[in-house]
Amino acid sequence: MREFDAIEQVHHWLAEGPKREPAAVQALDLRGLSAFETDPFDDSLFLGCQLTDAAAGNLSRTGAFVLPEDASRPFKVHRARLYTPDELFAGFDPDNPKGWESTYDHEVYEHFVRTGRQFASNIAETLARRLHDHWLSDALQEALRLRPVVAIMGGHGMERRDPMYRTVARIARRLTRDGYMMLSGGGPGAMEATHLGAHFAHFGEAELDIALETLGVRPEGAKPGKEYADPDWLHRGFAVRNAWPVKEPEYLSIGIPTWMYGHEPPNVFATHIAKYFANSVREEGLLAVADHGVVFAPGSAGTTQEIFQDACQNHYGSFGSRSPMILLGTEFWTQTRPIWPVLKHVARGQVYDELLFLTDSEDAVVRRIRSYDPELYKVD
Numbered sequence: 001m002r003e004f005d006a007i008e009q010v011h012h013w014l015a016e017g018p019k020r021e022p023a024a025v026q027a028l029d030l031r032g033l034s035a036f037e038t039d040p041f042d043d044s045l046f047l048g049c050q051l052t053d054a055a056a057g058n059l060s061r062t063g064a065f066v067l068p069e070d071a072s073r074p075f076k077v078h079r080a081r082l083y084t085p086d087e088l089f090a091g092f093d094p095d096n097p098k099g100w101e102s103t104y105d106h107e108v109y110e111h112f113v114r115t116g117r118q119f120a121s122n123i124a125e126t127l128a129r130r131l132h133d134h135w136l137s138d139a140l141q142e143a144l145r146l147r148p149v150v151a152i153m154g155g156h157g158m159e160r161r162d163p164m165y166r167t168v169a170r171i172a173r174r175l176t177r178d179g180y181m182m183l184s185g186g187g188p189g190a191m192e193a194t195h196l197g198a199h200f201a202h203f204g205e206a207e208l209d210i211a212l213e214t215l216g217v218r219p220e221g222a223k224p225g226k227e228y229a230d231p232d233w234l235h236r237g238f239a240v241r242n243a244w245p246v247k248e249p250e251y252l253s254i255g256i257p258t259w260m261y262g263h264e265p266p267n268v269f270a271t272h273i274a275k276y277f278a279n280s281v282r283e284e285g286l287l288a289v290a291d292h293g294v295v296f297a298p299g300s301a302g303t304t305q306e307i308f309q310d311a312c313q314n315h316y317g318s319f320g321s322r323s324p325m326i327l328l329g330t331e332f333w334t335q336t337r338p339i340w341p342v343l344k345h346v347a348r349g350q351v352y353d354e355l356l357f358l359t360d361s362e363d364a365v366v367r368r369i370r371s372y373d374p375e376l377y378k379v380d
Contacts, residue, residue: 001045003138004028005080025049026080026135027069047135048078070128074107077131082139082254082272085241089268094238097231100265105275109262112277118260129277137285140274143254144289147181150369151290153306154190154297154328156264157225160236161216164329165193167362168297169208171328172197174366176251183290185282186255186273187264188228190297192237195269198253202246211240228264237268256286287313293324293355293369298332307339314352317379322352324372330360351377 002023004010010028013020014035022043029050030036036055042063051059051066059066069076088105100106120126152172158165168190172182176198184191196215200208215236222230255270260279276282287294287310294310296303307325314322325343327333333340340358347353355377357368 027076027078028080030055048076067131070124073125073128074104074111075128075132077128077135079132079135079139082136082143082274084272085266085268085270088266088273088275089234089238092234092238094235097235100234105265106262109259112259112262118278133276133278133281136274136276137281140254140256140285140289143252143272144181146252147179148292149183149290150175150180150292150295151183151286152190152194152295152297153185153299153303154193155299155303156185156187156189156191156228156261157300158189158193158298159216159218159225159227160192160212161218164297165190166212167328168193168295169197169200169212170205171295171362171365172253173201173205173208174362175369176201176253178366178370180292180369182253183286184253184255184270185286185302186257186266186270186275187261188233188267190299191255191257192267192269193297195253195255195267196240198251198271199241199246199249199269200244201251202249203244207244211244214240214243234265234268241268256282258282283309288319291319291321291323291374292372293326295326295328295365295369296333298329298336300337304337304339307343311343311346311352314355315347315350317351320379321374322355322377322379323374324355324357324368325352326357326359326365326368328359328365330358333358 004013004023005026007028010025013023018039024045024047027048031050031052037052037058040062041059044064046059046064046066048069056066069078090104091102093099093102115122115125152168154168172194176182182194182198184194218227219230219232227233249271252271255266255273257266258276258279266273287306296307310325313319327340343356347356359365
């Protein structure tokens with residue numbers, strides 16, 4: 001079944017005549033097209049489209065499936081595109097310390113909490129969230145066809161002035177310039193460093209260093225490990241993005257956050273954002289689509305879970321291939337959180353054992369990703 005998310009596509013489809021094949025039409029205004037009021041559209045899907053009453057009636061009677069948008073919710077169920085930071089942060093007031101609370105992103109988060117978080121009791125709300133996430137995944141798959149994908153995982157508590165934050169940003173910048181699309185969980189800390197680096201692929205290393213100095217100045221008395229809770233965390237991010245703007249980015253990066261952790265705002269440096277309601281779908285999918293490897297910077301329970309989730313995908317070749325797993329930070333992954341010995345033990349005798357790599361070196365990470373040949377690790 002073809003999918004249409006642009007009105008020009010619909011015009012071409014209508015020109016094929018009444019024997020046209022069924023299609024899925026997403027989130028378009030079709031009120032000016034009289035064919036929908038008279039022609040049959042058996043087995044076609046009209047999802048979140050604007051229709052006249054006559055068109056909606058005709059489509060329903062002639063075998064089409066019509067699912068309108070519900071304006072009572074702050075979010076659109078049927079999205080044909082990924083979010084952009086400007087969409088999620090619409091309403092942001094840079095002069096207000098609580099500027100995020102006036103944004104679209106925070107409005108959706110409040111609705112999510114008010115309607116029961118992950119256990120919504122209203123079946124209509126549950127269905128709306130699932131449909132939203134379904135269409136977001138559809139848009140994500142389209143975007144990921146553009147370039148090979150590398151993800152960087154790591155703790156949300158990593159501070160902007162942490163040397164590891166700078167290392168992650170530099171790795172992301174170099175890989176982005178090499179032609180990889182960078183992904184992360186879309187939040188603060190190591191995730192933000194990933195997209196900051198991808199953003200600064202448009203600029204020089206010296207400019208990235210200046211930006212890091214601007215970002216790293218925290219308010220007096222700020223709590224360690226919770227920089228995202230600083231009243232000016234988002235403001236500093238916008239200040240850097242506005243100081244080094246990119247109107248038509250050559251390099252893309254995608255953040256994949258969740259409203260499940262909505263108390264942490266997404267960062268402003270990704271060019272596109274796939275923000276989910278269902279964290280389980282987001283977590284599994286994020287690791288699955290990183291077809292050229294995952295770099296794991298220091299993190300806590302969430303990063304630990306992601307390491308073994310990725311190991312499981314590699315162990316069974318769940319998605320048709322196996323890809324590099326690079327643990328960045330030797331002391332951290334062998335002493336502070338000794339995951340490396342366990343991971344190597346689990347992988348012993350398995351194909352993906354040779355794809356595991358532990359290092360402190362930015363250069364070594366980049367070389368390892370560059371040297372990976374996916375053809376060698378396809379699952380039969």
